[in-house]
Amino acid sequence: MTTSGVIELLLSHLTNELVVSANGYISRQLFHCHDRNTNFYMLGSMGLASSIALGVALAQPHRKVIAIDGDGNVLMSLGALTMIGGCRPTNLIHLVIDNEQYETTGGQCSLSAKVDLVKFALAAGYDSSSLSVSAVEFCSSVHNALRRCGTSFIVAKVGPDTGTPPRVRRSPESIAERFKAACANRDPE
Amino acid sequence: MSGAEFCALSRQLGYDFFTGVPDSTLGAIFKVLENDPQYTYVSSVREDNAIGLAVGAYLGGLTPLVLMQNSGLGHCITALASLSSLYRIPLLLVLGWRGYHQNDAPEHVMIGRLLPTLLKTIEVEYLAPSTTEVTEAMARLSQTNKEKRVTTALLLREDIVS
Numbered sequence: 527m528t529t530s531g532v533i534e535l536l537l538s539h540l541t542n543e544l545v546v547s548a549n550g551y552i553s554r555q556l557f558h559c560h561d562r563n564t565n566f567y568m569l570g571s572m573g574l575a576s577s578i579a580l581g582v583a584l585a586q587p588h589r590k591v592i593a594i595d596g597d598g599n600v601l602m603s604l605g606a607l608t609m610i611g612g613c614r615p616t617n618l619i620h621l622v623i624d625n626e627q628y629e630t631t632g633g634q635c636s637l638s639a640k641v642d643l644v645k646f647a648l649a650a651g652y653d654s655s656s657l658s659v660s661a662v663e664f665c666s667s668v669h670n671a672l673r674r675c676g677t678s679f680i681v682a683k684v685g686p687d688t689g690t691p692p693r694v695r696r697s698p699e700s701i702a703e704r705f706k707a708a709c710a711n712r713d714p715e
Numbered sequence: 716m717s718g719a720e721f722c723a724l725s726r727q728l729g730y731d732f733f734t735g736v737p738d739s740t741l742g743a744i745f746k747v748l749e750n751d752p753q754y755t756y757v758s759s760v761r762e763d764n765a766i767g768l769a770v771g772a773y774l775g776g777l778t779p780l781v782l783m784q785n786s787g788l789g790h791c792i793t794a795l796a797s798l799s800s801l802y803r804i805p806l807l808l809v810l811g812w813r814g815y816h817q818n819d820a821p822e823h824v825m826i827g828r829l830l831p832t833l834l835k836t837i838e839v840e841y842l843a844p845s846t847t848e849v850t851e852a853m854a855r856l857s858q859t860n861k862e863k864r865v866t867t868a869l870l871l872r873e874d875i876v877s
Contacts, residue, residue, distance in 0.1 A: 546771070566774060570797025574767030577759075578798075581771020581779075584757065585732070605760035609768070613757060702802035706774045 527661055528687045529623050533559050533594070535661060536621065539668045543590040544582055544709060548575040548599040550630030552623060554691035556594060563708040567694045567701050573603030576610060576620055583615040586709055590617050590672060597624040597638035604646065610677055611651025619671045619678045620647070625686070633686075647679035655679040716849050718743030721876045722754055724850055725780055728857045730807070731755065732772040734765045735782030740811030743877050744782060762787030766794035770804050782809045785830050785870070786823065795837055795866055805860035808868040812843065815872045834868055843870040 527535075529551060537560050546566045547553040553567040566582075568575050579593035600607070600622050610618060626639040647655040653676030658664035664682050671678035694701070716724075721744050725733075733756040737745050748756035755777075759765035762783045769779035783791075788810065799806050813819055814827015826833075834841045840859055844852035849869075856867040 568798070570801060571763075571767065571794050574763060574770075574794060574798060577764045577767030578771035578774070580757075581732075581768040581773070581777075582775040583771075584755075585772045585775025585777045603761075603764060606764050606767075609757070609760055609764060698801045699803050702774065702804060706776070709775050 527659075527664065527682060527684045529625060529629075529684050530555050530559065530687055530691070531661070532621075532623050532664060532682045532684055535664055536592070536594070536668060539665070539672060540592075542708075543592055543672075544586060544705075545592045545594060546575050546579040546582060547594040548572070548596050550596065551687070551691055552594055552596050553694055557694040557696070558691045561696070563704050566705040567696070569694065569698060573599050573606070575599055576606045577603065579618060579620070580606070580610050580613060580615065582709065583618040584613065587615065587617060589709070590619065591615075592619045592621060595620060595622045597622060597626060597636045597643070598628045600643065601637055601641070607647055607650035607652070611647070614651065614653070614677055616675045619668075619680065620652070622679070622681045623684055624681050625684045629687070643681050644679065652677045652679045656681070658682045716846050716876050718745075718747040718876060719751075721849070722747045722751070724853055726754070728853060729778045730780040732769070732777040732779040733757070733782065734759050734768050734772075734779060735809075736760070736762050736765060736784070736787055738782070738784035738811035738813075740784065740813060740871060740873055741782050741809065741876070744809070762790040763794040766791050766799060766806070769806055770798055770802070773804050773806070780807050780809060782811075784811045785813055786826050788830070788833065789826070792837060795839070799866050800838070803864040805864045806866045807856055807860055808839070808866060810868055810870050812870045812872045830870065839866050839868050841868040841870055843872065844875065846875050849875065
């Protein structure tokens, strides 16, 4: 799988779910694949996508909220996993697209190849945690997570992508205002 | 002012989601938040996680208040610069001011001395009220952060809320 492929597969399962994406190529790829009102593109503040998603999930308990994280991001703020496991919202999916590198900054190695993130999430108190190494496994995990009441952690192992996704062409203020309005509006897009 | 009075004041001003990292100066407030079920309080593990959580809660329709010791402000600089300020999300920070008296424990002295300068540098407006000025200060800071959509901070020295 690739980052762009995983994001496309995820989007094929979604309707009006709220998505918070990590900085770097993940937000750029999500914007490039499908710029939805219900996407919040985190542009800076590396490590905080899952904390933001937890805040959204607690404020919007009747909506599914999905954090799209990267391995570098999740490793930077592992403590956030304990906050999610401790709060145990009923509606949060935490996806980690794991390419075992800091791709946006030039492909430097991350430590995710040596760390079992799936076990970390279980130890932190997530209700479910799984590893996907194929599109079939990934789709099954997403399908189950969307139907589960609780917290789901999905690590999707990906290989190198081709090309550089364009930057998010939307002002930060409009990203926030649009997402906030989408949270307030429960109708599907 | 008591911790219960401070929490009631915050709620009166519209704050309905509390998060942060515990601090002894703010101990009376945390005691109420942890024990009174009328307040929604989520304990954060680090101060920048609290900023992230508060931003998410705000986007989801709540009005967050973030509490921490001033030593934790250092962890927040990136979160304030490239998250809350970048997206113009109004946040009110309540900071316990350790090191205000320069005879505090040595680890608090430098950050305590630099706190006003640090806040000015990162463009956070602040007030450091006496006990009798807390109500007015909270109202002013709350109004500023909503009108200008900026982060503001209330600095509480020892025994201001107890």
